[in-house]
Amino acid sequence: xxxxxxxxxxxxxxxxxxxxxxxxxxxxxxxxxxxxxxxxxxxxxxxxxxxxxxxxxxxxxxxxxxxxxxxxxxxxxxxxxxxxxxxxxxxxxxxxxxxxxxxxxxxxxxxxxxxxxxxxxxxxxxxxxxxxxxxxxxxxxxxxxxxxxxxxxxxxxxxxxxxxxxxxxxxxxxxxxxxxxxxxxxxxxxxxxxxxxxxxxxxxxxxxxxxxxxxxxxxxxxxxxxxxxxxxxxxxxxxxxxxxxxxxxxxxxxxxxxxxxxxxxxxxxxxxxxxxxxxxxxxxxxxxxxxxxxxxxxxxxxxxxxxxxxxxxxxxxxxxxxxxxxxxxxxxxxxxxxxxxxxxxxxxxxxxxxxxxxxxxxxxxxxxxxxxxxxxxxx
Amino acid sequence: xxxxxxxxxxxxxxxxxxxxxxxxxxxxxxxxxxxxxxxxxxxxxxxxxxxxxxxxxxxxxxxxxxxxxxxxxxxxxxxxxxxxxxxxxxxxxxxxxxxxxxxxxxxxxxxxxxxxxxxxxxxxxxxxxxxxxxxxxxxxxxxxxxxxxxxxxxxxxxxxxxxxxxxxxxxxxxxxxxxxxxxxxxxxxxxxxxxxxxxxxxxxxxxxxxxxxxxxxxxxxxxxxxx
Ligand SMILES: Nc1ncnc2c1ncn2[C@@H]1O[C@H](COP(=O)(O)OP(=O)(O)O)[C@@H](O)[C@H]1O
Ligand SMILES: [Mg+2]
Numbered sequence: 164x165x166x167x168x169x170x171x172x173x174x175x176x177x178x179x180x181x182x183x184x185x186x187x188x189x190x191x192x193x194x195x196x197x198x199x200x201x202x203x204x205x206x207x208x209x210x211x212x213x214x215x216x217x218x219x220x221x222x223x224x225x226x227x228x229x230x231x232x233x234x235x236x237x238x239x240x241x242x243x244x245x246x247x248x249x250x251x252x253x254x255x256x257x258x259x260x261x262x263x264x265x266x267x268x269x270x271x272x273x274x275x276x277x278x279x280x281x282x283x284x285x286x287x288x289x290x291x292x293x294x295x296x297x298x299x300x301x302x303x304x305x306x307x308x309x310x311x312x313x314x315x316x317x318x319x320x321x322x323x324x325x326x327x328x329x330x331x332x333x334x335x336x337x338x339x340x341x342x343x344x345x346x347x348x349x350x351x352x353x354x355x356x357x358x359x360x361x362x363x364x365x366x367x368x369x370x371x372x373x374x375x376x377x378x379x380x381x382x383x384x385x386x387x388x389x390x391x392x393x394x395x396x397x398x399x400x401x402x403x404x405x406x407x408x409x410x411x412x413x414x415x416x417x418x419x420x421x422x423x424x425x426x427x428x429x430x431x432x433x434x435x436x437x438x439x440x441x442x443x444x445x446x447x448x449x450x451x452x453x454x455x456x457x458x459x460x461x462x463x464x465x466x467x468x469x470x471x472x473x474x475x476x477x478x479x480x481x482x483x484x485x486x487x488x489x490x491x492x493x494x495x496x497x498x499x500x501x502x503x504x505x506x507x508x509x510x511x512x513x514x515x516x517x518x519x520x521x522x523x524x525x526x527x528x529x530x531x532x533x534x535x536x537x538x539x540x541x542x
Numbered sequence: 543x544x545x546x547x548x549x550x551x552x553x554x555x556x557x558x559x560x561x562x563x564x565x566x567x568x569x570x571x572x573x574x575x576x577x578x579x580x581x582x583x584x585x586x587x588x589x590x591x592x593x594x595x596x597x598x599x600x601x602x603x604x605x606x607x608x609x610x611x612x613x614x615x616x617x618x619x620x621x622x623x624x625x626x627x628x629x630x631x632x633x634x635x636x637x638x639x640x641x642x643x644x645x646x647x648x649x650x651x652x653x654x655x656x657x658x659x660x661x662x663x664x665x666x667x668x669x670x671x672x673x674x675x676x677x678x679x680x681x682x683x684x685x686x687x688x689x690x691x692x693x694x695x696x697x698x699x700x701x702x703x704x705x706x707x708x709x710x711x712x713x714x715x716x717x718x719x720x721x722x723x724x725x726x727x728x729x730x731x732x733x734x735x736x737x738x739x740x741x742x743x744x745x746x747x748x749x750x751x752x753x754x755x756x757x758x759x760x761x762x763x764x765x766x767x768x769x
Binding site: 165169172173175176445448450452453454456459 | 659
């Protein structure tokens with residue numbers, strides 16, 4: 164028999180008290196983990212909808228000119244023939260992504276001549292562009308060097324199809340794909356990758372515009388406006404704008420509620436344990452008379468509470484993590500994904516062990532320090 | 543050679559104006575192998591003296607030497623170790639741990655030793671058999687009769703093989719037949735070398751002991767005058 168056996172037997176044979184304390188640990192950790200799971204799911208939802216919505220911050224060169232419209236493409240504030248964004252602008256944006264910037268889509272836009280008409284070439288990085296514009300559907304493939312993707316209208320007017328060629332600035336470019344009609348300005352332009360656009364438009368050192376997707380568009384605009392005085396940074400108003408604030412607020416509420424719960428938990432455990440220690444004074448007296456040291460008594464109480472808080476918080480964590488995916492749709496009419504939260508699991512279990520030990524240490528130490536005769540008074 | 547030497551022990555209890563001098567100048571020597579009865583009226587200080595002898599309760603004045611160790615010069619924790627090594631207690635209410643079985647209660651003093659679990663069990667089972675409870679080792683205290691609980695308490699007090707047993711009115715709540723069985727057990731243990739000090743109320747018990755000392759109003763009365 165060891166101190167651990169004694170602690171286990173007490174837990175096993177005093178079922179009511181064990182169940183009550185266990186329930187406290189399970190409940191507190193389950194609610195905390197559950198709140199966290201909800202917050203993470205809300206955040207993921209928001210991210211998804213924000214990215215699907217597309218760009219919400221646009222950086223263009225500062226221009227005195229009115230917005231230009233060319234071939235039906237209206238680019239707000241863009242005066243591509245006069246002013247451009249210095250190459251360093253993208254670096255500055257990249258270095259300052261802290262304000263919630265998720266995706267950066269820089270573009271090189273320019274006018275070229277094609278069969279006596281002017282045509283707008285838009286050079287993009289398709290990877291980042293498609294993240295913001297998932298509605299872009301290309302029949303064919305994305306363009307490589309010396310390849311283009313034609314907008315739907317351009318393709319129709321010039322009878323282009325994937326595999327045909329276009330002669331631009333005296334060089335022949337093959338059509339890698341045709342973009343399905345979007346009903347927007349995309350229909351009237353041709354797309355290339357950025358290096359190709361730079362060659363076609365003879366623009367080697369600047370960006371025409373940079374579109375950003377940010378979780379906190381207002382913050383991003385403020386910050387970048389400061390950093391980029393020569394550029395115009397604008398938020399594109401969006402329906403989902405402001406949602407991040409609600410998620411942040413929910414997180415704060417969740418944190419606050421968790422703290423309160425932890426306090427209540429400590430209080431319940433401390434009160435229960437103190438009462439329990441006092442009830443066990445004769446028992447402690449017997450242990451002391453038999454020759455148990457203070458550290459043995461303290462060790463007994465710590466073992467009991469650590470066993471309880473360990474099993475309670477693990478069970479609570481599991482419950483809290485699986486409850487949202489299992490039952491979330493009943494309350495929120497949306498499905499939740501399961502998250503493992505290894506950090507939160509460690510934190511919950513660790514904090515539970517620590518706080519439980521703190522709650523039990525004082526009364527247990529006091530009890531162990533009782534003069535044996537005090538403890539044995541009732542013997 | 544005395545195993546226990548008590549010199550000029552005084553004990554004042556209570557605080558402020560309400561102090562009581564419970565023990566007044568106790569001097570007592572107990573030789574190894576004695577079976578001593580401590581008798582006296584209720585409230586005369588028997589339990590207090592026993593707890594002082596047992597290293598549970600520091601005297602207000604005086605010294606207690608056991609095996610030439612000045613018990614109260616030891617720190618509290620060293621005194622706990624000392625009790626573990628030297629003394630087995632049998633309390634009046636037996637004070638078994640309610641959530642431990644008979645066997646586990648008997649093993650209790652071994653829980654803070656390095657003895658492997660298997661040997662602990664064997665040893666506890668042997669001792670339980672010795673007190674006649676080999677078949678009831680898995681019972682909880684509330685499933686045992688008073689006499690059985692008493693024997694578990696005795697088994698617990700001797701498992702660690704201490705040289706001394708202190709028992710406070712061990713027969714107090716037993717019928718005479720069970721009480722006799724207990725005294726027989728004590729006598730056997732005593733014949734095997736244990737020194738036993740037993741507080742008792744019952745005159746019949748005095749036939750079993752090797753010496754009787756009497757306490758009245760906190761003083762030892764010598765020679766014993768138990769009327
Ligand atoms: N904490 C205390 N404060 C004051 N008096 C006490 C205290 N504990 C015991 N006493 C008194 O000390 C005396 C001796 O008690 P005790 O040793 O228990 O006697 P016995 O065991 O002989 O009946 C009694 O009169 C009792 O009332
Ligand atoms: Mg008494």
